Amino acid sequence: MRRIDCLESIYDRLADCVVVTIMGAVAVELYSLGHRPNFFYLEHAMGLASSVGLGVAVADPDRKVVVIDGDGSVLMNLGGLTTLARYAPPNLAHLIFDNESLLSVGGFPTATATGSDLTGLARAAGIANATTVTELTDFTAAAEAAIAADGLSLVTAKVEAVGPASFHMDLHLLENRFEFARALRPDSRPRGTPAGAGDRPDPTSVAPPTGVERPPAP
Amino acid sequence: MPVSAGNSKLVYDALLDAGVEVVTALPETWLVHLVRLAEDDPGVTLIRLAKEEEGVGISTGAHLAGKRSALLMQNHGFLQSVNGIVSCAQLYKIPLLMLISDRGHLGERDPWQTEGGKVTRRVLDALGIVFDELGHPDAVASQVAKAMTLAQSSLSPVALLLTRDLMWEEPA
Numbered sequence: 214m215r216r217i218d219c220l221e222s223i224y225d226r227l228a229d230c231v232v233v234t235i236m237g238a239v240a241v242e243l244y245s246l247g248h249r250p251n252f253f254y255l256e257h258a259m260g261l262a263s264s265v266g267l268g269v270a271v272a273d274p275d276r277k278v279v280v281i282d283g284d285g286s287v288l289m290n291l292g293g294l295t296t297l298a299r300y301a302p303p304n305l306a307h308l309i310f311d312n313e314s315l316l317s318v319g320g321f322p323t324a325t326a327t328g329s330d331l332t333g334l335a336r337a338a339g340i341a342n343a344t345t346v347t348e349l350t351d352f353t354a355a356a357e358a359a360i361a362a363d364g365l366s367l368v369t370a371k372v373e374a375v376g377p378a379s380f381h382m383d384l385h386l387l388e389n390r391f392e393f394a395r396a397l398r399p400d401s402r403p404r405g406t407p408a409g410a411g412d413r414p415d416p417t418s419v420a421p422p423t424g425v426e427r428p429p430a431p
Numbered sequence: 432m433p434v435s436a437g438n439s440k441l442v443y444d445a446l447l448d449a450g451v452e453v454v455t456a457l458p459e460t461w462l463v464h465l466v467r468l469a470e471d472d473p474g475v476t477l478i479r480l481a482k483e484e485e486g487v488g489i490s491t492g493a494h495l496a497g498k499r500s501a502l503l504m505q506n507h508g509f510l511q512s513v514n515g516i517v518s519c520a521q522l523y524k525i526p527l528l529m530l531i532s533d534r535g536h537l538g539e540r541d542p543w544q545t546e547g548g549k550v551t552r553r554v555l556d557a558l559g560i561v562f563d564e565l566g567h568p569d570a571v572a573s574q575v576a577k578a579m580t581l582a583q584s585s586l587s588p589v590a591l592l593l594t595r596d597l598m599w600e601e602p603a
Contacts, residue, residue: 233492268492271478290482374495394494397496
């Protein structure tokens with residue numbers, strides 16, 4: 214199972230979520246499928262994507278937050294799993310791509326290569342709704358269920374240690390940061406409207422400008 | 432316990448006046464009243480941390496989602512959080528308000544607090560973080576308000592040191 218195929222399988226589903234990813238291959242691959250204003254790529258601060266997602270989730274309980282994490286990053290913030298479990302925001306789904314390596318920085322094996330089980334760690338931390346998948350169809354079903362769930366959910370996806378040919382993203386991290394914060398503003402869109410819907414304006418939702426003279430219809 | 436309940440309440444009320452809705456904290460002795468005030472306040476979301484650096488990430492997420500927050504921790508927790516502060520809050524221009532208990536400074540009796548006490552101000556300086564000391568009850572409200580104002584306008588971390596003079600009442 215490849216991470217890019219997993220991401221592609223849920224890409225449409227992410228349109229009405231708030232998405233926080235880690236750096237490196239995860240960010241680049243999601244970006245390569247098509248950037249949306251509701252996607253935030255944490256390009257540094259390894260380990261903190263789940264904490265950022267928790268902050269968004271408690272600050273904006275009306276939106277579904279999807280954290281897309283990796284084994285190396287989760288291992289750097291294992292305590293964060295206990296904090297997630299403790300507050301268990303019902304609007305948070307934590308997806309972890311476990312390729313058993315630090316792929317973006319040379320491919321050295323992580324502790325999951327020698328048996329550390331992230332789903333087991335999450336369950337032991339108190340995240341009861343945690344599962345591991347190894348096949349694409351299982352991932353798609355588990356991720357969609359996690360996103361639809363009214364409760365904290367975690368999915369560990371065992372994926373091949375392959376990544377993008379290039380790590381270039383034509384999006385400065387500050388541009389991403391400000392665009393994302395704007396997309397999360399309550400007045401940026403009506404509640405219930407998909408966060409990604411800004412890409413494709415719905416003509417029915419655009420009110421005609423007031424005070425502007427319109428030529429008579431021919 | 433000789434931690435000042437009255438001055439803790441002054442600090443807490445100042446945080447509320449500054450618009451803080453999310454408080455992240457790793458409890459330590461000087462912070463007990465502040466943490467309990469947040470815990471008992473239905474208008475505030477309190478998140479107790481396993482490690483202080485998480486609070487930097489949580490404050491980042493809260494800010495991006497439009498909420499003001501404060502991170503309460505000991506100075507050793509600040510030292511623990513340095514990479515998160517640099518690589519998340521500073522890199523991403525986040526107005527992170529940190530309230531840091533000033534252990535290991537003048538009057539400290541616990542030997543284990545003293546090494547961190549020696550370097551706290553210099554590390555804040557090295558990181559380019561503007562900071563001030565909360566020492567006098569009369570000035571707390573104004574200092575907290577101004578710290579939040581600067582954090583929001585500069586989109587940067589700002590630190591307030593909770594000093595012994597403010598937080599600790601020596602037993603009579």
